[in-house]
Amino acid sequence: MICKLTNTHFQVILTVINDAATAYKGKIPADRWKEPYMSSQELKEEIQSGVQFYGYLENNVLIAVMGIQPVDDVTLIRHAYTLTSHQRKGAGEKLLSHLIGLARTDRILVGTWESASGAIKFYEKRWFMLLSREETNRVLKKYWRIPERQVETSIVLEHKRRLQ
Numbered sequence: 001m002i003c004k005l006t007n008t009h010f011q012v013i014l015t016v017i018n019d020a021a022t023a024y025k026g027k028i029p030a031d032r033w034k035e036p037y038m039s040s041q042e043l044k045e046e047i048q049s050g051v052q053f054y055g056y057l058e059n060n061v062l063i064a065v066m067g068i069q070p071v072d073d074v075t076l077i078r079h080a081y082t083l084t085s086h087q088r089k090g091a092g093e094k095l096l097s098h099l100i101g102l103a104r105t106d107r108i109l110v111g112t113w114e115s116a117s118g119a120i121k122f123y124e125k126r127w128f129m130l131l132s133r134e135e136t137n138r139v140l141k142k143y144w145r146i147p148e149r150q151v152e153t154s155i156v157l158e159h160k161r162r163l164q
């Protein structure tokens with residue numbers, strides 16, 4: 001079951017993110033890794049800046065989260081995480097399809113670490129295409145609020161509905 005998450009889910013969203021993000025350990029640049037990967041303060045700031053989280057529940061247990069953030073003329077898919085024990089079982093795809101259905105803009109973008117090959121495969125398999133480095137840098141600076149170092153080490157994919 002997919003539902004919109006609220007403040008009552010704050011702690012469990014954080015738990016899912018920090019459990020799933022252990023996949024990044026040793027994969028993303030060492031200077032970008034920290035434990036826990038996301039702090040309560042960071043999550044609070046993300047929600048305050050307009051990220052709306054949706055969750056996938058199995059037997060009433062939250063196993064995956066994904067955020068959607070409208071920014072100017074685009075929609076960003078943010079913070080996609082499935083509990084390590086439940087990855088590659090379809091929860092991410094169901095959430096992604098749901099969020100794509102909610103997007104009200106022509107362009108839907110998602111950014112991730114350049115070295116997060118699993119995540120890149122996940123999006124490529126589900127109708128997203130990598131943008132060029134030039135366009136990646138341009139959109140990361142325009143629509144995301146991330147440090148320069150994260151721009152250098154990230155990629156952006158765009159949903160194909162506009163590209164085709």
Ligand SMILES: CC(C)(COP(=O)(O)OP(=O)(O)OC[C@H]1O[C@@H](n2cnc3c(N)ncnc32)[C@H](O)[C@@H]1OP(=O)(O)O)[C@@H](O)C(=O)NCCC(=O)NCCS
Binds near residue numbers: 020081082086094121
């Ligand atoms: C990426 C992620 C959100 C996908 O959610 P999910 O519930 O595992 O996704 P699904 O089961 O719907 O899709 C799985 C597909 O994604 C890709 N994939 C996901 N994880 C992968 C991995 N570690 N290695 C290779 N491919 C992977 C594959 O194409 C896989 O299909 P397959 O199992 O048939 O080969 C989840 O795996 C995750 O939390 N990963 C760690 C954190 C992360 O990278 N988040 C993305 C932030 S933008």
